[in-house]
Amino acid sequence: AQSVTQLDSQVPVFEEAPVELRCNYSSSVSVYLFWYVQYPNQGLQLLLKYLSGSTLVKGINGFEAEFNKSQTSFHLRKPSVHISDTAEYFCAVSDQSYGGSQGNLIFGKGTKLSVKP
Amino acid sequence: KAGVTQTPRYLIKTRGQQVTLSCSPISGHRSVSWYQQTPGQGLQFLFEYFSETQRNKGNFPGRFSGRQFSNSRSEMNVSTLELGDSALYLCASSTRVATDTQYFGPGTRLTVL
Numbered sequence: 001a002q003s004v005t006q007l008d009s010q011v012p013v014f015e016e017a018p019v020e021l022r023c024n025y026s027s028s029v030s031v032y033l034f035w036y037v038q039y040p041n042q043g044l045q046l047l048l049k050y051l052s053g054s055t056l057v058k059g060i061n062g063f064e065a066e067f068n069k070s071q072t073s074f075h076l077r078k079p080s081v082h083i084s085d086t087a088e089y090f091c092a093v094s095d096q097s098y099g100g101s102q103g104n105l106i107f108g109k110g111t112k113l114s115v116k117p
Numbered sequence: 118k119a120g121v122t123q124t125p126r127y128l129i130k131t132r133g134q135q136v137t138l139s140c141s142p143i144s145g146h147r148s149v150s151w152y153q154q155t156p157g158q159g160l161q162f163l164f165e166y167f168s169e170t171q172r173n174k175g176n177f178p179g180r181f182s183g184r185q186f187s188n189s190r191s192e193m194n195v196s197t198l199e200l201g202d203s204a205l206y207l208c209a210s211s212t213r214v215a216t217d218t219q220y221f222g223p224g225t226r227l228t229v230l
Contacts, residue, residue, distance in 0.1 A: 043207055043221035051216050090160065104173050105219065107160035
């Protein structure tokens with residue numbers, strides 16, 4: 001079984017500062033890794049995903065994440081945040097062997113990013 | 118291309134009642150997954166449907182059920198509602214290709230009184 005741990009439940013940061021949201025996972029099989037963002041009263045939007053290949057993945061809105069297999073981590077980073085980045089961020093994994101689908105995503109508890117002016 | 122739509126967006130029910138939520142996937146997507154989001158438990162997988170068949174199920178009681186129609190629209194039903202069923206219910210659709218993206222709808226906010 002897989003599990004995902006997001007190490008920080010809340011991260012306050014000033015505008016234009018860099019930010020890192022941490023994610024560690026546990027799995028006995030190969031997984032795909034994802035970061036989603038949720039704005040208030042909305043569904044989830046995919047920021048980026050790691051499927052294979054280069055361990056540095058670039059996503060939308062200037063976010064990037066690095067897959068580290070030895071540390072089973074997939075931390076999300078942005079070099080300079082904006083007020084509009086204030087939202088909740090979720091790390092997720094899916095089992096690569098799961099019937100060819102991402103349909104069973106396992107999510108972390110989320111990290112609330114608060115960007116202050 | 119229209120996104121995933123969920124109806125209704127908000128729902129208030131009382132304990133013991135049952136409820137049906139609807140999800141219309143993106144055109145061409147045949148896989149629909151359902152998730153429950155609560156402050157305490159976070160996001161939890163309920164079940165996935167593909168080609169009108171349930172492909173996988175999460176760890177929820179039998180009061181939670183679903184189905185998918187030939188046009189890929191999906192419904193989930195919760196019978197004998199409990200206070201703890203109050204949550205945001207999200208559905209997501211995809212092509213079911215492993216490397217494809219799941220697209221989430223805005224959710225249905227269910228409040229059980």
